[in-house]
Amino acid sequence: MDSDGTQDARRAQANPVPRPAGPPEPPAVPPRPSVPPRPDGSAFLTWLRTPRPEAAPGVWRFGYRPRPDEEPEVIPGRQLISGALIAFLVGWLIWSLLQNGYLGTWWWIPFDLIVPDSWRGGDSRIGQVGNVVVYQGYQVLVALAIMVAAGRLGRWGEVWRRFVAPRFRRPRPRQTAPAPADDPAAWNQLRAAGAVEAAERLARDARAGLMRDVDHARIARAWQGVRSGRHSLASFTSAVLKDGAAACLHPSGERDLPARLARHDLVTGQVRLGTTADDARNPYAYRGTGLALGPDLLGTSLLAVGPAGSGKTGTVVRPLAESLCLQALAGRAAVVVVGAAGAMLGPADAYDVVVRIGNPESVHDLDLYGGTTDPDEVAAILAEALVGDLADPHPGSDSRRSTTVLAQLLGPFRAVHGRFPSVPELRGLLDGAPGPMGELRTALQQAGQDSLLRELDARERQTGRPGDVSGVLADRVALLDRPAFAGFFDTSGQSRPFSLKALDHPVRVRIDLPERGHADASRMLARLVLAQFTASVAVREDRSLFACLILDDATGVVTPEAVRGIQRLRSAHAGAVLTLRTLDDVPRPLRGPLLGATGCRVALSGLTPWDGQDFAEVWGKEWTEARDVTDRQIIAETPAGKAVHMLRRVITGKAPTARAVTVRQVERERWSASELAHAVPPGHAVLSLTNVKGEHAPPLLVDLRD
Known part of the structure; x- marks a missing residue:
């Protein structure tokens, strides 16, 4: 969404470079005042009214069109056209034989039953005309019957749909305006509750281009608070009438992030990570669809494993952090992002609190004891x-x-x-x-x-x-008792420590760890933040706010207690996102429990076979249909048979064969360790998803670059 000017003003230079002195220039003629363009909210309304049907876990629902579960049988184009041509020739041959009498006169029996006896051989003009009309009509009827039969055998309808109709089809305008009763831009739920004036104000702001996706999500969240009894209808109505689309602002006063890199849909809470590849190993219903994550999936936690340079931070962590920051501005989430100093986790302006441990310029400190008094x-x-x-x-x-x-x-x-x-x-x-x-x-x-x-x-x-x-x-x-940390972890009240007890509010936090020169201390602090997070979210009074912890590098963080804490996050409406370069960074007894505790598992390209084996075991096996096909060439002995075989070779491009097919059910791994290590292209990943309701998606090959 475009900025409203506040962010542009922040980037302006306070002390511009002075120009050299010179003779004064003659005053320029001021330009004629132009009429400013009238703000238009059509783009926002189109976005808001786009259908978002229910879909399987992980499907990008924005503008999604459901596909059948099974792949329809597709006939090769050459075979389809040749079959249609042969059916036409056969139909034409049958019609010619009928016309010339080579097939007898039996097909005239229905005509004899229709024509009266008085018309046959009579001299009356009526009889002659009727006889001709019925004769011609009967011939047309027989020709149509032959054409219909030939068309069905030759699949003329499929030829028309695949090769002819697309050339004459015009793109139809998308129907983006639903019925007034279902129009999300009309705020009918407010009207039904008696807040008609507030609904009118919001609808006007939307049409005038003053509302953004974050505004819509934030006000919808505030309305949920009214329905649940946390806020009063009078205070909500007065805030909307006063500020319109800017009502119920986040405590930071921000209405958007400084910049966006990923595609977000705040109506569903999803962020798009890529496109499911059109691969035979993916279910047909998922092929070619967008792959997206939201709180319903992150609530089961996510583990991403891939070597350095595979795209963990840029294609997984950064979009998720950006999405959760947007949802925090909408009052629906609280996010804590932990990573090394200098990691590409978003600009500082995208967060409310930035803790730079070991940096003397850090404004905030980290509470070593998590704000707990016990x-x-x-x-x-x-x-x-x-x-x-x-x-x-x-x-x-x-x-x-x-x-x-x-x-x-x-x-x-x-x-x-x-x-x-x-x-x-x-x-x-x-x-x-x-x-x-x-x-x-x-x-x-x-x-x-x-x-x-x-x-x-x-x-x-x-x-x-x-x-x-x-x-x-x-x-x-x-x-931690080092000179670099001398100004941190203060308990005397002289600093501004951040405590994870603040997760009761929609706060955006980024914690930079000093990995350079303090690797052991950084891993220890990461374990501290994870332990404080799992302890804090479990005792929150208001669990309607989704809380998420993102650890850009979880090396040395996974412990038995950490695994148990991750398992408890789902019931607390919270989740964790962990990334690892390899599963070897986790003790062997904890690898299975860690993969079992996370509902969303991502294996990026470049995985080692040993890591692939762990993923293959947790994804298990499935029953598939194996076909053993045996082809035996048919040898023609007669001239007629050889001619038929030659015609068949011209049509199909293959020699005539007798095929024997054996079908059996076998149990195979969904993705083997070798496939995960060698068959995942660069920029791709294989991931399985599970939402908080228990619905799951099988391992999918996804292109993270699209």
């Missing part, structure tokens, strides 16, 4: 971030001991200071240094916290014993 919850999340990748993916791991160690320190510290410790303070407590531990004990004794003193005593007794994980935790915290 020490036990914080200890579990922090343990997952610090040592989740070191834990054994089987029961009896060190995660519980790490959670216990952190809880023994975080609880007493918060009780004394009213906040959680900073990174240097937490590192000192985990090291068991006498100074920090002694100060904490003294403060607890002065406050009379006897129960928390027992927690501290237990921690001191366990320090240094075999199996104590405090040293490992201290080493991991030391990765």
Whole structure:
């Protein structure tokens, strides 16, 4: 959609370069004022009124025309034309034989039954005329019968539809204006509820070109709030009458993104990723249709695997992030995008909060404790971030001991200071240094916290014993206690930390991780954000807002607890998007559970056979019909037979054969590991989809460049 001028003004230069001094120029004659073009909303109305029929999961519904489930039998053009010509010649031959009497006179029996006896051989003029008329009419009737039979045998109708009719067909104008009762631009649901004036104002703005797709989606979302009782009808009506299409704005005041790279349809919430290839391995109903994703599919989470340069960020992550940012502006989603600094995840103006960890120019900070005040919850999340990748993916791991160690320190510290410790303070407590531990004990004794003193005593007794994980935790915290992160993770209230507790609101967040020189710290922070996200969305009061976390690189992030958290996202109206260069970045025991926890799986081109084997196993097998065809050439022994065979060779281009066909049902892999590794063209991907209702699409070969 075109901008309304606010974004253009933002790009204007504040201090233009001054021109050199010179003699004053004569005043130019001002141009005659031209009449500004009248704004027109026809493009928006056409977009809004385009049909969006129900379709299978993943189908781009904008202007979609359903196709049959099975592919119709298509006769080759050469065979079709030759068959039609032969049928015509056979019909002409039969008619000639009938006319010349070579086939007898039996076909005149119906004529004898029709003509009265008084007309035969009579001299009356009426009898002669009637006899001629009936005679000619009977001949025409017989000719038509022969023509119809020849046309059916020669498929003349198919020849007309495929080769003749397209040359005379004129493009019919698309019927974009539905009946008034179904016109989405008329806002009939508002009229039915009594908000007639608000509906009229919105309809006028739409016709005048003042409404965009984001405006329509945002106001429709606000109307849903009125119907659910979250907002009053009076406040909604007054806002619409005052601001029109600009009513119910996002807190940022933005009505669109600075730029769009993908095709979006905010009526259905879909973003188009590509086109399903016209390939025999794809179901016929999907071939040639657009492939799109929306919250109904992202609610089951998505995993994309492909090597560097296969298009994970540009063709999958960037369009999804853009779509969710648009839906956040419409008040329907909250999105958190996590990636390396410098990744192509959209401009900073497309987000409300941009956290650049390790960059001193960052306006916002990241809350290390996720805005939670419960020490036990914080200890579990922090343990997952610090040592989740070191834990054994089987029961009896060190995660519980790490959670216990952190809880023994975080609880007493918060009780004394009213906040959680900073990174240097937490590192000192985990090291068991006498100074920090002694100060904490003294403060607890002065406050009379006897129960928390027992927690501290237990921690001191366990320090240094075999199996104590405090040293490992201290080493991991030391990765964040670096000069590059000195101004981050502040707990004193001097910074502007972002907390994932804000996912109750339609917020757009981008977190840049400092992968260069701090790879281990970046992976640890990614695990922290994922753990905080899964914990925060589970306790939201308003789950009508779709929440999504996008991890541009999930290397080192997948842990047993992360897999369990992803499985719980569907019930919380949330989802996660993870990308990996290879499944080898995931521990072997977790690859199957990870593929099972995500409903949408994407295998991009360039996959290794080992990764392809994992995808082939999770996609399973299907029963297919295998045909074994055996052709045996027929040898003609008579001259007539040889002539017939020669004619058949001219028509079909093949020698006459006797074909034996054996049909049997076999079970084969939908996509084998070899096909995924070697048969996926560049710029393509094979993906399977599952929506929150349980409907699924089989693995589809998709061209991500279209």
